Amino acid sequence: SQKIEQNSEALNIQEGKTATLTCNYTNYSPAYLQWYRQDPGRGPVFLLLIRENEKEKRKERLKVTFDTTLKQSLFHITASQPADSATYLCALGQDTDKLIFGTGTRLQVFP
Amino acid sequence: EPEVTQTPSHQVTQMGQEVILRCVPISNHLYFYWYRQILGQKVEFLVSFYNNEISEKSEIFDDQFSVERPDGSNFTLKIRSTKLEDSAMYFCASRGAGAYGSNQPQHFGDGTRLSIL
Numbered sequence: 528s529q530k531i532e533q534n535s536e537a538l539n540i541q542e543g544k545t546a547t548l549t550c551n552y553t554n555y556s557p558a559y560l561q562w563y564r565q566d567p568g569r570g571p572v573f574l575l576l577i578r579e580n581e582k583e584k585r586k587e588r589l590k591v592t593f594d595t596t597l598k599q600s601l602f603h604i605t606a607s608q609p610a611d612s613a614t615y616l617c618a619l620g621q622d623t624d625k626l627i628f629g630t631g632t633r634l635q636v637f638p
Numbered sequence: 639e640p641e642v643t644q645t646p647s648h649q650v651t652q653m654g655q656e657v658i659l660r661c662v663p664i665s666n667h668l669y670f671y672w673y674r675q676i677l678g679q680k681v682e683f684l685v686s687f688y689n690n691e692i693s694e695k696s697e698i699f700d701d702q703f704s705v706e707r708p709d710g711s712n713f714t715l716k717i718r719s720t721k722l723e724d725s726a727m728y729f730c731a732s733r734g735a736g737a738y739g740s741n742q743p744q745h746f747g748d749g750t751r752l753s754i755l
Contacts, residue, residue, distance in 0.1 A: 561743055570642075570729050570746035571681065616681065623694050624669060625683040626744060 529555045531629040533617060539635045540607055548602040548632045550617035555598075557619035561626065562591055562602050565614045574615075575602075607636045640664040642747035644730050650753045651720055659715045659750045661730030670713045671731040671744060672705065674698070681729065687713065717752075725754045 534549040550560070559578045563571035577584045577593045577600070584591050590603040604611050614633045618626040643662045651657045663670050672684040686693040687705055695703075704716045713732075717724055731744040 563746075568748075568751075570748045573743040573745055576743050618681075624671075624686045624688075625694055625696070626673075626681075627683070628681040630680045 529553070529627065531555070531617065531619060531627060533615075533629040533632045536630075537633045537635065539637065542608060542636055542638050544607055546604040546607045546611070546634055546636070548615050548617075548634065550600040550602070550629055552598050552619060555619060555621070555627075556595075557621055559620045560591075560593055560600050561618045561620070562589075562600075563616040563618060565616055565631065571616055571618075604634075607634075609636050609638060612636050642730055642732055642745055644728075644747035644750050646750060647748070648751045648753070650755065653722055653754050654719050657717050657720055657752065659717075659728050659730075659752070661713045661715075661747060662711050663713055663730065663732030664734075664745060665711070667732035667734050667745075669693075669733045669735075669744075670705075670707070671733075672715045673729045673731060673746075674726040675729065675749075676726045684715075684728075720752075720754045722754050725752060727751050 530553045532551045540546050561576045562574045565571045575584050575586055575591045577591050579595055588605045592601045612635050614631040616631045617629045620626050645660045670687040673681050675681045683696050685695040685699045702718045706714050727749040729746050729749045731746045733744045734742045
């Protein structure tokens with residue numbers, strides 16, 4: 528069955544370091560992948576979208592990679608700040624419009 | 639920046655009652671969605687809607703659920719006879735024009751927390 532896994536439930540890093548979050552999928556061939564940020568009690572906020580024919584996308588301190596051979600996406604936040612603390616969700620889309628979400632990784636950036 | 643707005647933010651309903659959740663998508667968007675998130679679990683797709691029709695629905699979206707775009711701005715989700723297991727956060731999302739997989743991401747509202755007693 529289709530499965531999307533995001534790395535460890537919680538990731539704790541020190542301010543200024545680079546946070547790297549992973550999203551692995553099996554039995555699935557996504558056409559695109561989106562990363563969202565979710566704060567407690569709030570809706571997902573769109574961050575980046577990457578398509579299957581793209582290797583990397585950047586936006587300010589954010590970078591996402593997409594490796595369809597490894598079936599993996601990596602999401603990087605450079606120069607992390609306490610304000611980056613949140614849950615980060617990956618979501619895969621195929622030839623339909625629905626998004627399949629992973630369970631999320633909770634990132635905690637401490638001073 | 640335009641945003642998706644949802645009302646109410648919290649709805650408490652007795653089991654068996656009907657409930658309508660309301661959403662105002664971003665104004666120039668054409669594709670609309672409902673997702674739900676049970677506490678502590680992942681976000682799950684319910685239904686997509688385009689051109690006044692359901693495009694796709696999940697197994698969760700059974701006969702008790704319906705969606706409607708009653709006017710040019712609102713998009714509603716109705717649950718006819720609520721069950722305890724319907725308790726969840728319900729998110730509305732919308733996106734602009736573009737083929738599937740285009741650079742048009744889905745934008746989410748902050749949700750309605752539905753509590754069934």
